[in-house]
Amino acid sequence: MNENKSGISSKFNDLKSITVGEILYAIEQFKNIFEHQLKKNSENFSNIPLKVVIKRLSNNKVVDLIGIRRVEMNKEGSYIWFVCSVNKSDSIFIHNNEIVKLKLSTKSINEISDALNHFKKVFEHSLKIESKLFYDLPVKIVIMNGIEENDEEFVDTLDIATVLMNDVGSGIFCHSLIDDLKMIRDNPNYKKLLEESENKYANLMQRLSLN
Structure with a gap:
């Protein structure tokens, strides 16, 4: 059992977050699938929401x-x-298992793309760094609690392992992993919480895939 935990922790430490270039490339691939395989209007692609899925590493x-x-x-x-x-x-980060998120507020693909374009200009013109290096920047998730830019409290940072679009083209998801075994070792109360959340999200993700 200890060897398994050690192996998972080692695997977690070896993970690297996805880069700006990889995210932009994925978006282009999803747009192609959206238009040519799903036969949807390409003009609607920019409005697809981008959300963050948190998964157990184990x-x-x-x-x-x-x-x-x-x-x-x-x-x-x-x-x-x-x-x-x-x-x-x-x-999950606030020790609560009441999960109802089908109408989750988030940014669209268009808003994400616009923001990345903005920071590319800042990277090149304000920081005076070669623009092509911008695409190698890692993209990370920062978890905050509180009112936006007003008494926000830092909770955690997460790497993005991959980005996927659901089968019907209604949502794109950044997938991040948490070292759940370490969390449970540090706080045994997490075991029940993680199991309950896992069961609830199995149903939630089924419903999301149908939207």
Whole structure:
């Protein structure tokens, strides 16, 4: 049992977050699928919401779904942040298992693309860094609690493992992993919470896939 836990933690430490270039490439691929395979109007693609799916590292099961509040770049120009909001009624991070998120507020693909284009200009013109290096910047999830830009409290940061679009083209999801076994070791109360969240999200993701 200890060897398994150690292996998972090692795997977690080896994970690297997806880059700006990889996200933009994925969006282009999804747009092509949206238009040519799903036969949908390409003009509607930009309105697709981008959400963040949180999964357990140990079994790859979904335990949380959060929306993107805003996009930021750190002052050194070394990271792009997808700043996500949580509150006491909807997040695994706040020790609560009341989960109702089908109408989750988040940013659209168009808003994400516009923000990345903005920070590319800042990267090149204000920070005086070669623009092609912008595409190599890692994109990370920052979890915040509180009212936007007013008494916000930092909760956690997460890497993005991959980005996927659902089968019907109604949503695109950044997938992030949490080291759930370490969380349980640090706080045994998380075990029940994670299991309950996992069961609830199995039903939620089924419903989302039908929207």
